[in-house]
Amino acid sequence: MAHQILVHATTSGDTTTVEALIKHPMDSGFVRDKAGKIIPPHYIEVIEFTCQGRTVLTGYWGPAVSKNPFIKFSFKGGKAGQPIGIAWVDNKGETATSTANIV
Amino acid sequence: MDFIGQVIGVGPKRRDVLRAVAAGAAAGIALPHLASATIAPPAVSSYPAEAFRQTEKNPALQAMFGTSALTDTADVRMEAPDIAENGAVVPITFDANLPGITAAGVLALDNPFILACAYKIPAGTSPAISSRIKLAKTTNVISVIQSKGQLMSTSKQVKVTLGGCG
Numbered sequence: 001m002a003h004q005i006l007v008h009a010t011t012s013g014d015t016t017t018v019e020a021l022i023k024h025p026m027d028s029g030f031v032r033d034k035a036g037k038i039i040p041p042h043y044i045e046v047i048e049f050t051c052q053g054r055t056v057l058t059g060y061w062g063p064a065v066s067k068n069p070f071i072k073f074s075f076k077g078g079k080a081g082q083p084i085g086i087a088w089v090d091n092k093g094e095t096a097t098s099t100a101n102i103v
Numbered sequence: 104m105d106f107i108g109q110v111i112g113v114g115p116k117r118r119d120v121l122r123a124v125a126a127g128a129a130a131g132i133a134l135p136h137l138a139s140a141t142i143a144p145p146a147v148s149s150y151p152a153e154a155f156r157q158t159e160k161n162p163a164l165q166a167m168f169g170t171s172a173l174t175d176t177a178d179v180r181m182e183a184p185d186i187a188e189n190g191a192v193v194p195i196t197f198d199a200n201l202p203g204i205t206a207a208g209v210l211a212l213d214n215p216f217i218l219a220c221a222y223k224i225p226a227g228t229s230p231a232i233s234s235r236i237k238l239a240k241t242t243n244v245i246s247v248i249q250s251k252g253q254l255m256s257t258s259k260q261v262k263v264t265l266g267g268c269g
Contacts (some may be wrong), residue, residue, distance in 0.1 A: 045152075054225075056228050058149075060154075061220045064218075064236050065234065074229045097144060098141075
């Protein structure tokens with residue numbers, strides 16, 4: 001559980017709203033640690049949300065996205081009980097995936 | 104804030120979540136929402152790395168969207184704070200009332216790298232997206248929406264009291 005993703009998806013009418021909170025340092029490469037050494041960049045590059053085999057959103061992030069990123073968006077379709085998939089890959093090649101059922 | 108607290112590790116809820124997960128794993132229960140092995144991670148090759156390296160507005164737009172001609176319009180709406188006390192976490196929400204939207208992005212003009220984030224928006228997904236970005240200093244933030252190939256935008260100045268890039 002080094003890389004935790006919290007996904008919360010709710011549906012009302014024909015619109016599903018997804019909120020996701022991802023645990024990630026999102027180091028920009030501009031910050032120095034206590035010893036004065038630059039903390040190397042480490043950030044999520046691509047994040048993808050899927051529902052029923054369909055990609056509902058692809059995000060491309062740079063180092064300017066905040067630490068522990070939060071994202072909220074909505075799409076048409078999606079029924080209660082269907083899983084939302086979320087997956088990301090960062091600039092070091094690390095990945096994490098998670099799913100959550102729409103409620 | 105409970106939802107946020109669970110991930111960033113504040114509040115008593117985190118303990119409960121961890122305990123519940125540990126209990127589930129110990130009992131060998133296949134929790135349906137943890138069945139993550141079925142999802143393939145996104146292809147990193149699609150990442151527009153060139154666009155995120157740009158330090159000027161026009162090359163960044165060109166690399167990301169294939170055009171750099173911005174049209175300022177009230178059809179693109181953006182919510183951003185007037186004053187951000189902490190530049191490390193600035194909530195930005197954009198929305199648009201335009202046909203044929205395929206992509207969107209947020210630019211912070213005085214950041215070391217101009218492009219903060221970009222999204223590919225398939226048909227059926229709303230162009231209203233909220234997220235949080237870092238701002239190095241007081242800057243104009245531009246929300247860009249690509250509609251029928253054209254770049255429509257709106258901008259707002261955000262005053263930053265404490266910079267977010269160290």
